[in-house]
Amino acid sequence: xxxxxxxxxxxxxxxxxxxxxxxxxxxxxxxxLSDYLVGFYPDVDQTVVLAAAWTHDVxxxxxxxxxxxxxxxxxxxxxxxxxxxxxxxxxxxVYAIIDHMSYAKNLRNHWTLTLAGQLVQDADRLDAIGAxxxxxxxxxxxxxxxPMFDPALPPRExxxxxxxxxxxxxxxxxxEKLFRLGDLMNTxxxxxxxxxRTAVMRQFVAEFKAEWQFxxxxxx
Ligand code: ADP
Ligand code: NI
Numbered sequence: 001x002x003x004x005x006x007x008x009x010x011x012x013x014x015x016x017x018x019x020x021x022x023x024x025x026x027x028x029x030x031x032x033l034s035d036y037l038v039g040f041y042p043d044v045d046q047t048v049v050l051a052a053a054w055t056h057d058v059x060x061x062x063x064x065x066x067x068x069x070x071x072x073x074x075x076x077x078x079x080x081x082x083x084x085x086x087x088x089x090x091x092x093x094v095y096a097i098i099d100h101m102s103y104a105k106n107l108r109n110h111w112t113l114t115l116a117g118q119l120v121q122d123a124d125r126l127d128a129i130g131a132x133x134x135x136x137x138x139x140x141x142x143x144x145x146x147p148m149f150d151p152a153l154p155p156r157e158x159x160x161x162x163x164x165x166x167x168x169x170x171x172x173x174x175x176e177k178l179f180r181l182g183d184l185m186n187t188x189x190x191x192x193x194x195x196x197r198t199a200v201m202r203q204f205v206a207e208f209k210a211e212w213q214f215x216x217x218x219x220x
Pocket of ligand 2: 026030056057124
């Protein structure tokens with residue numbers, strides 16, 4: 001029998017104290033979104049999807065940079081999957097997802113994911129957009145010391161993975177990534193939700209800029 005609860009506990013211990021936007025609440029939302037999306041695909045292994053959703057940020061290079069520490073964490077994670085009752089094939093399927101789904105990794109190499117992986121990737125991307133996405137972008141921006149907005153700095157085009165990690169005004173991040181995510185969704189239901197969430201962000205950014213410029217004359 002598979003007990004996803006065991007994996008949830010592992011992640012709760014590991015994620016405690018993260019303040020980069022990869023907090024446990026993000027993980028819970030991604031699990032819920034993944035669970036919802038997999039409901040459209042009865043043939044997809046729900047255990048693989050949920051295990052990947054729970055653990056998709058555990059081995060993030062941004063959070064664990066030391067390679068020995070990363071190796072140790074990977075071993076602990078593998079032990080946890082087995083203790084939760086996943087078969088070796090399921091563990092392999094979960095790693096194939098979590099090792100290749102991140103946005104930054106896909107700027108470096110384009111990875112082809114299984115359908116199970118596409119669902120978790122859609123869920124993770126949906127959590128980067130809409131009202132929660134707006135909150136996360138400002139939270140992340142503050143953690144790097146980025147300004148909210150700088151009208152003199154245009155958004156960058158075609159970011160590669162190194163440029164992606166450079167500090168950029170938060171409003172630019174909407175043009176550089178968040179407004180683009182809708183078109184990158186893998187599945188129709190995620191695309192549909194993304195359209196609604198993107199409309200919320202577009203309205204927010206338009207209002208933000210209008211307030212920022214309020215009363216400013218054309219030449220200052
Ligand atoms: P992933 O989890 O796919 O690797 P990231 O770690 O890059 O994605 O992003 C985590 C969260 O931080 C997302 O909500 C993302 O939009 C936000 N974020 C990433 N880079 C920036 C940035 N330069 N400015 C504002 N928010 C950012
Ligand atoms: Ni995530």
